[in-house]
Amino acid sequence: MLTHADIQAAARRLQGAVLQTPCVESRTLSQITGAQVYLKFENLQFTASFKERGALNKLLLLSDAERARGVIAMSAGNHAQGVAYHAQRLGLRAVIVMPRFTPGVKVERTRGFGAEVVLHGDSLAEARAHAYQLAQEQQLTFVHPYDDEAIAAGQGTLALEMLEAQPDLDMLVVAIGGGGLIAGVATAAKAVRPGIEVVGVQTQRFPSMFNALRQAELPMGTSTIAEGIAVTQPGTVTQAIVQRCVDDLLLVDEGDIEQAVLMLLEIEKTLVEGAGAVGLAALLRHPERFRDKKVGLILSGGNIDPMLLAAIIERGMVRSGRLARIRVSARDVPGVLARITATVAGAGANIEEVHHQRAFTMLAAQNVEIDFVLQTRNKAHIDEVIAALQATGMQVSAA
Missing domain, CATH: 3.30.70.260 (ACT domain)
Known part of the structure; x- marks a missing residue:
């Protein structure tokens, strides 16, 4: 079971290798939402995402034999880049399996970090199955994007940083895809500040954790601008932690996320992808839930397709x-x-x-x-x- 000690140990391992990103108040967003809003700028990491925390922690825990053989991951986005970048830093072989529909810019960026990219399958499930097959054939260690305690421990280190910078936060609002981020964050936050509330946020189009924990049967969509959390099945390890440590789950729609991306760009002058903006989207959608609270939001990533960003900006200008x-x-x-x-x-x-x-x-x-x-x-x-x-x-x- 993931513990606070695991996350503290991960923080020591990661020191100097990942950026301790700023966690600062946004006065303007606080005025707009009625809460006191603090932003954790994980989009400033070298690969523009928190994902490299968990990836590096996992790589540093490998045995010498596992390091010699190398690692494999399946991802169409931030996890791929986190694994590839830190594997290159550590001198490890990294194979990244990506579905064939992955945008070329993400493929080339992952290759740029020295990874061997394998394009396979027309869905994430097909790509994942192929990655497991290659792992077995080539004796590579599979680095799961979320359903792994070492991954969750790495992600949880950002919560330690947030509460060190702002120890009196009342609430943390965290995006949920497979649950790796919120599992680590909730474990760390509850240990440091037992009274803190941890609220998870999913998009209405992919409410997998919401369905699992609320015994709901909301339908799954086919696409979302928050593609980083478009997960149809939550992790087994992470679901148990979320059930134990997370206080509430909220859903947001596509319009909320678009508005949040645009507000962060205009107000904070920071570029955040859809999955990284769902925390702010939750404050906009459910303002009464957060009013007069000190709320920490994690801007979890900044890797957004330029054409999608252009569409969001234009649609936002129409709405306003x-x-x-x-x-x-x-x-x-x-x-x-x-x-x-x-x-x-x-x-x-x-x-x-x-x-x-x-x-x-x-x-x-x-x-x-x-x-x-x-x-x-x-x-x-x-x-x-x-x-x-x-x-x-x-x-x-x-x-």
Whole structure:
């Protein structure tokens, strides 16, 4: 059974090899959420994720014979990079099995750390089965991403750092995928500060630990922007620890996570992947649960696909009224577009896109529909732009 002593020993092993990341208050997020919010910046680790803590602890506990043979892991993300990087540092052979759909940038980054990458299978389950097969054939030690006490002990070291920096925290809010992070964090936190609350967070699309512990049967989704915690089956070791040490489990939806990623980028100027933002998403979704508490959030990783980030930013601008789409119907006569654009400019909005539509419309043949994407200040400003256009005789609607 994982103990506080195991986590303390892991902290001694990791000293100097992983970054002791900052844990500081966010005044702005505290004002927004009604809680006193402290952020643990694990996205500042060299591989941009907490995962290297557990990976390194596991590697340092290998016997000489196991080190000589090497290790194998299955991962499409942060665990792969953590194992590969620290295996390279320690001079160990590392084989990483990744499913074939893994983005090329993650494959190349893992190879860049010196690992032998094997692309196999069209699902995580197929890749995992192949990794176990290679481990047996080549006598490699399998480094599990979460269901291992040595992994959980390594992850738990960040809780020791948080409570050393902020000893009076009332609550820790922790993302749950397979449960390795929260198992280590809860074990350490309860030993250091027995009265602290540990709250786990899962996405509604992958509520595997929630289902297991609440005897629920919520359906599993197929994708989430929090892909780092998209786990369909919690760990056996970790589930037992979560059942014993974790006080509450909450679910968040995709919109909550998108909003949290964008807020951390805009307010804290820090890049956090979906799985790393679910703690803040929980505060936004369930503010009454955390009001007036000193809450520690773990920004567990920063490896987000640039195209996904661009989509999150754009969708967030739409929700906040800083990006709007309007449709203007007008007489198709010379100068009409100039009049519209002048009116939009006069109202203080900036035109990002224009689509002039004559054929695919139910309007009379002498009329035209023009779709605009505008950069605006807020939702009230959108209304001002529409009113300004209507005042010139144009028919306008939000598209």
